Amino acid sequence: MIVFDLRCTQAHVFEAWFASTTAYEEQRERGLVSCPTCGDTVVEKAVMAPNVGAKGNRAPAVVPPGSPAEVLRQLASRQAELLRRSRWVGSDFAAEARALHEGERSEGAIHGQASAAEVSELIEDGVPVAPLLFPVAPPDQIN
Ligand SMILES: [Zn+2]
Numbered sequence: 001m002i003v004f005d006l007r008c009t010q011a012h013v014f015e016a017w018f019a020s021t022t023a024y025e026e027q028r029e030r031g032l033v034s035c036p037t038c039g040d041t042v043v044e045k046a047v048m049a050p051n052v053g054a055k056g057n058r059a060p061a062v063v064p065p066g067s068p069a070e071v072l073r074q075l076a077s078r079q080a081e082l083l084r085r086s087r088w089v090g091s092d093f094a095a096e097a098r099a100l101h102e103g104e105r106s107e108g109a110i111h112g113q114a115s116a117a118e119v120s121e122l123i124e125d126g127v128p129v130a131p132l133l134f135p136v137a138p139p140d141q142i143n
Contacts, residue, residue, distance in 0.1 A: 001017050001019060002017070002018055002019075002021065003016070003017050003018075004016055006033065006044065006046055008040035008043050009040055009042050010035065012035050012036075012038060014035060075134075085109060086109035086110055086111045087107060087108070088138065088139050091114075093110065093114040094122060096110050097122055111136065
């Protein structure tokens with residue numbers, strides 16, 4: 001048995017099983033192969049390869065560039081770049097974030113530590129905060 005992806009004149013694509021390619025040809029010519037959606041007996045093999053052009057009605061597979069390890073490395077590198085322009089405020093994060101949000105300070109980005117409860121309160125108050133993707137060692141604990 002072999003399976004073909006078939007397409008009718010209404011562009012419905014469906015799967016059908018046949019004993020062989022010859023059996024498919026014979027059944028198709030006798031009008032025995034019909035579209036399960038509209039009953040059309042004028043069918044042809046659907047083009048299955050991606051990026052075939054106008055005939056293909058399926059979106060090409062999206063393949064993320066790079067391996068998972070490479071993607072993680074790029075994310076880590078992006079985070080490191082953002083943190084270089086960000087000020088470490090340690091456990092004062094919640095207070096500092098609130099001060100920034102309320103316009104008491106105008107300095108740029110900050111990062112630091114906050115408890116889950118503090119983060120919940122910040123989010124409830126509409127302060128834009130986001131977790132870091134990768135854990136960062138506090139600068140005062142590195143040495
Ligand atoms: Zn159809």
